[in-house]
Amino acid sequence: MLNALRSIARTWFGKVLGAFLIVGLAGFGIYDVIFQFGANTVATVAGEDITVRDFQRAYDQQLNSLARQIGRVPTTEEALAFGLPSVVLNRLGSEAAINKFGEDLGIGVSEQRLGKLVREDPSFSGTLGAFDAANFARVLQQNGFTEKEYFNLQTNAARRQQLASGLFGGSPTPQAAIDLISRYQGDKRTVDYFVLNAQGLPEVAPPTDEDLAAYLAENQTRYRTRENRTVDLLVLTPQVIAATKSIPEDQIAAEYERTKESRIKVEKRTIKQIALKTPQQEKWFELGKASGKKIGELLVETGLAFSDLGTLSRGEISDASLADAAFGLGVDDYALIEGIGGKRVITVSAIEAGGQVSLEDSRDQIAQQLALTEARNEFTDVLDQIEELRAAFRPLTDIADRFGLKTQTLAVTAGGNELADVAAEDRARVASAIFAAEQGDLAPTVTLGSSSNVWFDLKVIEAARDQSLDEVRDAIVAAWTQQQTDEALNAEVDKVLEQLKAGTPFADIAVALNQFPILSQPLTRNGDGTSVLNEAVAQQIFNGGADHFGSAINGDGDHVVFQVVDVTVATSTDATPASIKFVEDSTRDALYADFVAGLRDKAGLQLNQQALNQLLALDTAGQ
Secondary structure, rough: HHHHHHHHOOOHHHHHHHHHHHHHHHHHHHHHHHHOOOOOOEEEEOOOOHHHHHHHHHHHHHHHHHHHOOOOOOOOOHHHHHHHHHHHHHHHHHHHHHHHHHHHOOOOHHHHHHHHHHHHHHHHHHOOOOHHHHHHHHHHOOOOOOOOHHHHHHHHHHHHHHHHHHHOOOOOOHHHHHHHHHHHHOOEEEEEEEEEOHOOOOOOOOOOOOHHHHHHHOOOOHOOOOOEEEEEEEEEOHHHHHHHOOOOOHHHHHHHHHHHHHHHEEOEEEEEEEEOOOOOOHHHHHHHHHHOOOHHHHHHOOOOEEEEEEEHHHHHHHOHHHHHHHHOOOOEEEEEEEEEEEOEEEEEEEOOOOEOHHHHHHHHHHHHHHHHHHHHHHHHHHHHHHHHHHHHOHHHHHHHOOOOOEEEEEEOOOOOOOOOOOOOOHHHHHHHHHHHOOOOOOOOOOOOOEEEEEEEEEEEEEEEOOOHHHHHHHHHHHHHHHHHHHHHHHHHHHHHHHHHHHOOHHHHHHHHHHOOOOOOEEEEOOOOOOOOHHHHHHHHHOOOOOOEEEEEOOOOEEEEEEEEEEEEEOHHHHOOOHHHHHHHHHHHHHHHHHHHHHHHHHEEEOOHHHHHHOOOOOHHHHH
């Protein structure tokens, strides 16, 4: 059949038929795929393809980022409403345009430079901090990259970095921007202030029953009980059955004899190291070692400190020189060995001896293993018998007694947090079954896995209800009193602010309230480092200029009433190196972003809408 089709395709008739087929397919909406786009292309910019794989990877990253912000994975419609496809396409289009621009200029990166970037990437480091080829391959696989794709990404990133620094590295920094950030960071305010809190107010009169009843009526939803259901609960797993077993001593001894050759404990050592960064440090430790100084003495003299590599066996250390040195040292002894970029000092702070594990040390483990083996062999039989007894409507407590098991009587709420004997990830499922059960009916078995089952008898249902005043009187009295206190304090603060607005001197207001106005030290927007004039209060102080007044709640929960008495204006000479660098970087980044957007817009982004719709499942979203 295929040979016949190939023969026809070579004739003029076959070629004409093929042309008609192509035109016909174009009528079905795949013209762009055949004539303009590849089957795996979502868009093109300046002759550079944005592949389905590139778009899907970038889109998933953007989707995950949004999910972390809103606390759940957004739907397709929500992702479209947030504009995620456009964001991803614009970013990939910009990268494609600048990559093409860099290629046309002949900008690249050497293999040596790429290798250095990979070796210095902490994502690919092993246990000891050095590059680990196995970890490199594992990280790439986890993130869906081939080595070729990864090196292409690094090449393009290095090319873009060179363009950004080469074209815009010396861009002039706007003086106005430096002045603004200097003012924001360096301006200071000095204020007169005093603190108002409940201690300065008359004590609130005790509430009447009418007051409490009215408060409870307004806030009844806060004082409702939650529905709970009391159940007898039985959990069956091999571990539960194993806990009922007692293994004879002769079986334990026989199992030990059978398996003792495999019961070998590997020697482990707690290893620490210091990377020596200068020749002077190396010489200090070399001389100290030669003179017999203890490691503690050298640490005091040099001011250096060890970093902990962990408690490792020889097989867990990939660096052969480190393994040989560490397993040749005694406790608190040290040695100098070669490291990356220089020498390092290693020491062993503890040794876990290896060798044959004794019967005494193995007894509990062997007993647990034998009990669990027996329990697994019996699990199916016990399960079947329990199901038969349940079908006969036998009480769960009687069933448990028959097999030496224990039931629990629990009051369970809808979240299932009380189900301590059930795995955390299964508690909601068991609670859902409990709250779906009808009292008096036989509740179904809750199967949580191939070897985990839960049964329950529903005993009591306590519906959610409004609590009476007598039940929550103490809580209502405390809440009502706090509310009255807060209202009185807020009214006092409002009164003070009205007086300040009317022009009453700050000191006179303070004296009338038995307060003494305090003159602060000059404050920045971060406050003075105390809980009184903290950052929240400072932000309110900086909401105005000279003669600005107001109030704010500080870190102690008190009201700080303030009036600005002096403003110290920062100048550009007060700008810190970090703030100047921030402005310079922001300026360069803005210029670079505009430049890249211009390249992208000039090249034009051609979109394969059909491929994009398929990727985003838009063809079926509305059906």
